[in-house]
Amino acid sequence: MLADNADTYLPTLVDLAPGEALDAYLERVADANYLATARLIEMVRAGHDTTTAYLMLAPTSVTLERIARLTGAETAALQNATLAAFDGTSLDLRGLDPAHQSSFRTISARGWIPGHGTQICPACLADDGIWRTTWRLPTTTVCRTHGTYLLATCPGCQRPFRDQRHSPLRVVGPQTVCGNPLGQGPRKQCRVDLTTLTAEPADDGCLQRQARQDATEAGGTVATFAGGLDAPEFTATLRSLTALVLHLAAASRTPDNLPCWARDVADASTPSVRRWSIRPPQDPVLRSRALTAADRILVAEDIDTAAARFGHWLQHVPDVPEGRLGWLADHTRMTSTLTRLVMAAHAPRRRLSHLLDQQPPLTDSTRQIPQVLPARLIDEHLGGLFDSRPATIGLFASLCLARTHPHIHSWADAARELGLSPEVGERTARAGSASMTASPAAVVAALGAASRELEIDYRDLEDRVRHLARTTRWFTRWARANRPGSRSSSHSYAVQWLWLEAAQSHLASAPTTGDPWRYRKFARSLTIAQTRALAEIVLRVTHQPEEHR
Template structure:
């Protein structure tokens, strides 16, 4: 290779500027046409194959000598700057024109043309390298979607098949060849192309992508992860959502599946598009799908993320191989996606989805959390819930109340259902996981049974009853002593916490573990055993008077 003599004028790439944009500015600054600059480069033995992606080291060295700038500055202007984050260019060989096939087979790789932000071009005339990435759909500087096609020639920008550089140089016109000879190019001014505002969700997602491209950590499912892992999960989850969005009823989950159907029909009529190889062309559609996947990945925890993914997985068609096989066949199941999909398809998630999407109808069936006890009473369990689950009675009664709370349109998780009933959120999550694994009836049958059960429960404000019992904990035990003297002589005064717990369990129908009688300490096995002895020792009159004592003046 001949050592390149430096050009008279040195020009460095702007921050984020692509190599082809920089070379056009370099040619203009030195009074050369882009063809002359490329010939000058090739005459020194440099190979220009894959110039925009990952040029050969010798090509980088020749360009560095020509422009008198560091080699790493030139490398940073190529798409290879994103190798290991947004792309995997392993196997790309500038000496092998067929090596790009194995890179393209990994999906979502740059092809002919690029996207642009017309406002950015108007400001500095620099084309950005990141515009070639298909995970980039918007300009966060100007809050607009990128443009993908010249409105004059109706072709992608920089759609030159035989040269990396445009004959028009660094001018802000399109420059696509029009097929009427080498001197005829599209002269449309790209800075005049109308732009569309991007949604806030898309801009927030694009900001996270920008951080990830620089290897900054991104929070996924509540934990910080390497930016490259986030981008991998984002792309593969988006691919899965695109396949699911092509199924019937997807339009009830979002607006963008309607546009996806139009693009899918335009691409092929014989079989569905291979979204894992190439996503939708429209930046608006692509950005909306990516933002949906991003919202799932950036949920505060796995529970919330799985709840968000659950409605999408319900769109999976019925096949002989099963739901999980269908999902796995349409994307790359990374460890994160595997956790997400398995959690979204769990039995308790499917039941929660049924409760979310099939609420009781009619004015009389509106859910009021105040009239739902923490635990469905024993009699209603016996009448309506026996045989519904293999779990123990206490677990099933608690789960019935949680399911009723979950039917409220503002409650989207089991933790929220528990909190609505005055219980710790994790208690609701644990109960749902345990009980749904042992459910013996369908989701619709369970919903019918719990609704029939709540109709038979005495209607009152259970939160107020709980508060009244809680308040009694801070008063003297005189009320208990009076009850004991009148109806249970010989009862020790130290047994008043058991009387308080009895009222909590049998009058408020609240969970025994949360009784104020335990004085803010979780009950031990011995505490429970002693309470059961007290409970079993009461006759009907003693129980009646103990319940009535709650309404007497303390």
């Protein structure tokens, strides 16, 4: 017979499985020692002023020590079998005192705190019967092992799994049946076999998002548009942005423009009642897809891409007296990262990015887009829309034209497509957007008019100039016929002129370099006849390449 003081190990010791929840572990301990689960809880509490009210959320040190004496497990391992293991990463449990119920209300007000019950993966329970601690986290929505969404509600009793109100352990012990009390007497429990339930296959995006979240919960950092964020900042921002996305879906007056899952929120939600920042959706599938939508925005490679993705949601902000920014701030908790995203999405260049991303391609191919739009087209179509230098306007206009193509999602992508560095693209986007004096719609209309005059394959022109940069005979012939006395060192300046003026390309990508002052002097010295003869050389390269070798 077991001693009531239980200061020694129980007769049968049970190993704590990796990732196993503490309450489920204790059920296995009780079963192995032929104890009722209620009796084991009595032994944990016996003779000590302790409580098991928050066993899975934040057990007291006394409780952990008592369990360690009974089971032989290390107190640190027992602590890691509770949600306290995620304090400071996925959860914020600061201030929780199990002896004072009011402290739980305080941390609950922070939002997304697990309450009663847990989610499950039926296939995992069928494999090993182990209940995972991570199933209780609101940010855990899929089982990566089986590639399915988790389940949150028992189809038999229509309640969360392990919804134990008066005891942390189930009467049914380690059995893989639901075991929820039915309120029809102490021995009436839901007998649904959880291993027979079917879970829905998870989307690839949700699986990838869960992998990032799992890495975050292990204490890693996540690469976002704002740089690497540590676990607390990333998770807090992800939850806040998810809540905002859900509110936007619920408030939308144009649900046809929403993803399919968000239309369900718009149809079923009452925006004035739901408080998504406090309590997320109970349905793991809906919660997972909302989290994935927010995650996709956060992990964008730059602020432009993130703001453009968020811009698709901003169109659903309702017209309210406090304005769009006021409505957004009222419907979530604004972290520093989320504030940056919201403000960026309202900037003119973000709205321009959104319009460009929605615009059909303005050219048949990006090969028809020069690195720098010709000055003539800038004067005819873009004059008065910017207060920058023409060269900056021309480069920014070309990047904008590239942004209309469906495979280009950021200014960095646009720059790479045109043969420029991503840094040039991002820097020019900032300068060009800041100098806009017209509305984004007017700029897009002007770009459309200018694009209709672009018919040349500029990538081909660039290749021809690169070929001329590798040869010199053509320059000797041109100089002898058009500019006697030119030095051989002027070859590089002639190539630069062809690169900038004939191929309409950017100096940063030129195939030759030279003194900028000397180049400007060379360019100013050219006559109209000399420039015409120089430009004609580029056209002859394709047809008679052997002549210039």
